[in-house]
Amino acid sequence: MQATNVDKFLNIARNFNIAGDILECIPYGKGHINSTFLLVAENNGVKSRYILQSVNTNVFKKPCEVMSNVLKVTRFLREKSENPESIMVLIPTLDGEAFFQGDDGNFWRVYSFVENSICLDMPETEEDFYQSAVAFGEFQRLLDDFPVDELFETIPNFHNTPKRFLDFLEAIKEDKCGRAISIKEEIQFYLDREDFCSVLYDANSEGKLPFRVTHNDTKMNNVMLDAKTRKPLCVIDLDTIMPGFSVTDFGDSIRFGASTAEEDEKDLSKVWLDLKLFECYTKGFLEGCGGLLSSNEIMLLPEGAKMMTLECGMRFLTDYLNGDTYFKTAYTDHNLVRSRTHIKLVQDMEKHWDEMKRIVKACI
Numbered sequence: 001m002q003a004t005n006v007d008k009f010l011n012i013a014r015n016f017n018i019a020g021d022i023l024e025c026i027p028y029g030k031g032h033i034n035s036t037f038l039l040v041a042e043n044n045g046v047k048s049r050y051i052l053q054s055v056n057t058n059v060f061k062k063p064c065e066v067m068s069n070v071l072k073v074t075r076f077l078r079e080k081s082e083n084p085e086s087i088m089v090l091i092p093t094l095d096g097e098a099f100f101q102g103d104d105g106n107f108w109r110v111y112s113f114v115e116n117s118i119c120l121d122m123p124e125t126e127e128d129f130y131q132s133a134v135a136f137g138e139f140q141r142l143l144d145d146f147p148v149d150e151l152f153e154t155i156p157n158f159h160n161t162p163k164r165f166l167d168f169l170e171a172i173k174e175d176k177c178g179r180a181i182s183i184k185e186e187i188q189f190y191l192d193r194e195d196f197c198s199v200l201y202d203a204n205s206e207g208k209l210p211f212r213v214t215h216n217d218t219k220m221n222n223v224m225l226d227a228k229t230r231k232p233l234c235v236i237d238l239d240t241i242m243p244g245f246s247v248t249d250f251g252d253s254i255r256f257g258a259s260t261a262e263e264d265e266k267d268l269s270k271v272w273l274d275l276k277l278f279e280c281y282t283k284g285f286l287e288g289c290g291g292l293l294s295s296n297e298i299m300l301l302p303e304g305a306k307m308m309t310l311e312c313g314m315r316f317l318t319d320y321l322n323g324d325t326y327f328k329t330a331y332t333d334h335n336l337v338r339s340r341t342h343i344k345l346v347q348d349m350e351k352h353w354d355e356m357k358r359i360v361k362a363c364i
């Protein structure tokens with residue numbers, strides 16, 4: 001980071017209610033959306049750490065509504081949870097606000113740092129993945145009686161896969177960067193699965209799959225585990241809490257964490273669905289949900305896994321066609337590479353579909 005930028009970020013951080021001197025501000029984490037920094041402050045010789053984040057307003061068009069959701073949900077969870085210290089703590093500005101708007105128009109917020117924790121891009125053990133599943137399942141259970149009418153929809157149609165499919169068609173039609181010609185096979189893969197895109201919405205119309213208050217971004221690196229015990233400490237990245245399906249929260253974790261490779265692995269021979277991890281997550285999620293889900297919902301967990309993988313892969317390809325304006329990318333074809341791993345995972349799920357169904361049935 002350039003020195004001038006560091007000064008700018010340090011100055012922004014000084015608008016928050018942080019005791020002592022702010023010493024450092026370093027880019028942090030691997031999120032694809034917001035800009036995240038680690039802050040180090042010192043007060044009377046004691047150092048403390050915080051997370052400073054600028055909310056991505058290209059993605060979250062109404063950041064005030066995002067912050068309203070975050071405040072309401074964290075307050076609700078803190079009152080309800082048996083372990084209130086496990087809930088994210090937002091540090092107010094010096095004026096007592098939830099965020100600070102800089103001169104450049106950017107929206108900034110500060111969270112206290114979840115100490116003594118680890119944040120994984122891939123589970124290191126089956127137990128890690130199981131524990132992340134318990135955390136997201138519990139999160140869903142705790143939010144079961146959250147007053148849904150008080151929530152803003154921070155990204156309209158976020159996991160509306162049929163709508164995502166239409167956005168994909170639009171991107172192909174517009175072909176803003178002239179990239180469509182070189183990715184015909186990838187495009188065809190998603191086009192061939194149009195019918196599948198509506199499976200969860202159809203189940204919802206048939207009364208088999210209710211809308212609940214869900215997290216909607218249940219990647220392994222959105223839950224912090226205790227560095228010593230490896231038990232869940234805290235669910236983070238609360239910007240997309242909105243009405244959604246239980247099975248999509250399950251599914252997003254599977255597409256990210258039950259893959260044998262990272263989301264942007266270039267060597268596709270390394271990418272497949274690890275059925276053992278799929279089973280661990282199923283057990284942990286159901287345990288965390290504690291009897292919340294109906295048997296109809298549970299039987300749709302494999303559909304949730306395939307839907308989230310298909311949808312996310314299609315979103316990466318849509319962004320590639322649109323010129324990489326949504327997800328942060330590190331190199332030119334990054335979104336294409338990400339989309340290809342998702343194609344490989346969907347293919348593998350289709351190959352092991354009966355086994356996935358059997359595993360879920362056995363967990364009921």
Ligand code: ADP
Pocket residue numbers: 028029030031032033034035036051111112113114115119221222236237238
């Ligand atoms: P994004 O929406 O861009 O994914 P996140 O809120 O998930 O942003 O933050 C990005 C990363 O920063 C997380 O994956 C995690 O590693 C780290 N992080 C975020 N909040 C905290 C926190 N309160 N304590 C410790 N690390 C955090």
Ligand code: GN1
Pocket residue numbers: 030031032033034059216217219222237240252263312
């Ligand atoms: C984004 O913010 P992050 O990195 O946790 C995205 C998710 C995608 C994910 C793909 C708000 O998650 O929907 O599944 O990247 N978040 C948003 O890794 O679009």
Ligand code: MG
Pocket residue numbers: 031032221222237
């Ligand atoms: Mg994140």
